[in-house]
Amino acid sequence: xxxxxxxxxxxxxxxxxxxxxxxxxxxxxxxxxxxxxxxxxxxxxxxxxxxxxxxxxxxxxxxxxxxxxxxxxxxxxxxxxxxxxxxxxxxxxxxxxxxxxxxxxxxxxxxxxxxxxxxxxxxxxxxxxxxxxxxxxxxxxxxxxxxxxxxxxxxxxxxxxxxxxxxxxxxxxxxxxxxxxxxxxxxxxxxxxxxxxxxxxxxxxxxxxxxxxxxxxxxxxxxxxxxxxxxxxxxxxxxxxxxxxxxxxxxxxxxxxxxxxxxxxxxxxxxxxxxxxxxxxxxxxxxxxxxxxxxxxxxxxxxxxxxxxxxxxxxxxxxxxxxxxxxxxxxxxxxxxxxxxxxxxxxxxxxxxxxxxxxxxxxxxxxxxxxxxxxxxxxxxxxxxxxxxxxxxxxxxxxxxxxxxxxxxxxxxxxxxxxxxxxxxxxxxxxxxxxxxxxxxxxxxxxxxxxxxxxxxxxxxxxxxxxxxxxxxxxxxxxxxxxxx
Numbered sequence: 333x334x335x336x337x338x339x340x341x342x343x344x345x346x347x348x349x350x351x352x353x354x355x356x357x358x359x360x361x362x363x364x365x366x367x368x369x370x371x372x373x374x375x376x377x378x379x380x381x382x383x384x385x386x387x388x389x390x391x392x393x394x395x396x397x398x399x400x401x402x403x404x405x406x407x408x409x410x411x412x413x414x415x416x417x418x419x420x421x422x423x424x425x426x427x428x429x430x431x432x433x434x435x436x437x438x439x440x441x442x443x444x445x446x447x448x449x450x451x452x453x454x455x456x457x458x459x460x461x462x463x464x465x466x467x468x469x470x471x472x473x474x475x476x477x478x479x480x481x482x483x484x485x486x487x488x489x490x491x492x493x494x495x496x497x498x499x500x501x502x503x504x505x506x507x508x509x510x511x512x513x514x515x516x517x518x519x520x521x522x523x524x525x526x527x528x529x530x531x532x533x534x535x536x537x538x539x540x541x542x543x544x545x546x547x548x549x550x551x552x553x554x555x556x557x558x559x560x561x562x563x564x565x566x567x568x569x570x571x572x573x574x575x576x577x578x579x580x581x582x583x584x585x586x587x588x589x590x591x592x593x594x595x596x597x598x599x600x601x602x603x604x605x606x607x608x609x610x611x612x613x614x615x616x617x618x619x620x621x622x623x624x625x626x627x628x629x630x631x632x633x634x635x636x637x638x639x640x641x642x643x644x645x646x647x648x649x650x651x652x653x654x655x656x657x658x659x660x661x662x663x664x665x666x667x668x669x670x671x672x673x674x675x676x677x678x679x680x681x682x683x684x685x686x687x688x689x690x691x692x693x694x695x696x697x698x699x700x701x702x703x704x705x706x707x708x709x710x711x712x713x714x715x716x717x718x719x720x721x722x723x724x725x726x727x728x729x730x731x732x733x734x735x736x737x738x739x740x741x742x743x744x745x746x747x748x749x750x751x752x753x754x755x756x757x758x759x760x761x762x763x764x765x766x767x768x769x770x771x772x773x774x775x776x777x778x779x780x781x782x783x784x785x786x787x788x789x790x791x792x793x794x795x796x797x798x799x800x801x802x803x804x805x806x807x808x809x810x811x812x813x814x815x816x817x
Contacts, residue, residue, distance in 0.1 A: 390499050390508040457494050460484035463515050470595040478593070480508055487512075490648070490662070492520045492561060497603060503592050509602070511590060514564070516597040521562050557643065557764060561664040568594045570640075571601065571663040577638055580814065582807040583657045584630050604659045606651030617780070622656030624733065624781025625788060625804055630660060631772055632792040635677070635765075637815070640668045643764040645771030656804050665764070673761045676700045682795055685722040685786075690715030700759060707755035717752045720744050721769055725789040733776035741773055 464484065467475040475482040481499035488495040493516040502509045560566055568589045575586040585604070593600035612623065627650075634641045642649075644665040651659040669677075676696065683693035690711040697703045697718055707714060720741055724731050758766065783802065790798035791805055800806050
């Protein structure tokens with residue numbers, strides 16, 4: 333079965349997003365003219381930003397880590413003010429929206445696609461001196477003294493920070509260890525704070541386009557999660573939680589954090605080399621199938637086992653090692669769920685995909701606040717409207733994920749022509765779980781991953797806990813047995 337569903341109308345989302353882009357550009361112009369520290373031209377910005385380690389092993393790893401960005405010294409950011417200016421309004425809620433444009437790319441008119449693409453921009457790296465200044469303020473000494481080896485040029489740059497290679501003397505083992513040092517851009521907090529004001533604008537526009545939407549919960553959740561992304565101590569804690577949970581796993585790896593070299597604006601963790609998302613596009617389909625299964629297992633092992641997940645399913649957050657082995661990076665956007673919320677998620681998938689009980693599914697989504705009371709549509713129609721996300725696991729059969737399916741899911745989510753949409757909303761607990769679903773489905777579609785995902789899901793669903801159904805599952809059994817002891 334290949335997922336490529338019929339096209340759904342995009343009039344609602346196109347109108348809402350077009351209005352958003354126009355309003356954003358107006359707001360950017362206002363900020364640019366009324367605040368001197370933000371006098372950068374947004375158009376110019378869019379165009380220009382675009383077991384232990386022995387000493388020898390650590391230095392070899394340090395030396396071999398590939399740079400994943402092309403550096404242009406003329407784009408370096410030499411002052412904290414330049415960071416604030418150049419980041420401008422391209423981060424926070426608006427950047428997240430721009431990143432998700434790819435999920436609906438083929439459904440939008442070209443001018444709107446282009447406008448949304450302008451909201452997606454890789455941050456330029458800050459200068460070596462500026463990065464060193466962050467390290468010195470955090471630890472009271474320059475990086476050349478703090479680390480045995482320090483590469484002043486970053487190997488990767490992201491939305492709020494960049495990553496450098498280094499070698500440290502491990503305080504526990506006394507041995508040298510190759511590490512990745514993530515340094516937060518100075519001034520980024522101010523830039524994100526400004527973006528969060530635009531989150532209210534986003535909520536207003538979405539509410540205008542989708543009558544049943546309660547935008548307050550959505551905006552509140554976006555703000556909370558984006559503010560948390562600025563807290564590197566929290567991110568380090570979350571990363572170590574995932575590293576501890578998946579320790580010893582045969583094909584899921586999370587780098588350990590070195591707390592002695594981490595702080596409020598710096599996270600130091602073990603350095604990992606691997607292939608990038610771009611690299612694996614030329615790998616055999618069998619390898620891509622294994623990668624897809626690993627991504628799926630990571631998401632739902634985290635959700636059902638840890639009651640948490642990493643809510644940023646971006647291709648740049650993975651490194652691949654072949655045979656299904658994946659390293660998962662970046663824990664700035666982690667959502668933790670209560671037992672009640674997890675119970676709701678489990679009830680929904682059980683009713684929709686396992687029991688096929690549309691009446692029970694409707695009762696759950698109404699109780700969870702996803703569907704307002706009074707919706708005139710019968711249970712089977714409301715069940716079908718909400719259960720599109722479960723299509724890949726509703727039947728015991730092999731499926732092939734496709735980009736068309738992922739796009740159809742996004743279009744369905746924003747289809748305002750259905751009368752059910754006027755009664756549907758997104759409660760706070762569901763905001764980022766929808767993001768991980770959409771992101772995961774898009775990645776699986778790009779991989780064209782194949783497999784019997786119903787049987788894989790039955791292994792993961794707590795109400796089934798089915799037997800191992802794939803070779804990867806067999807490899808995972810020992811780790812699972814240890815987890816259950």
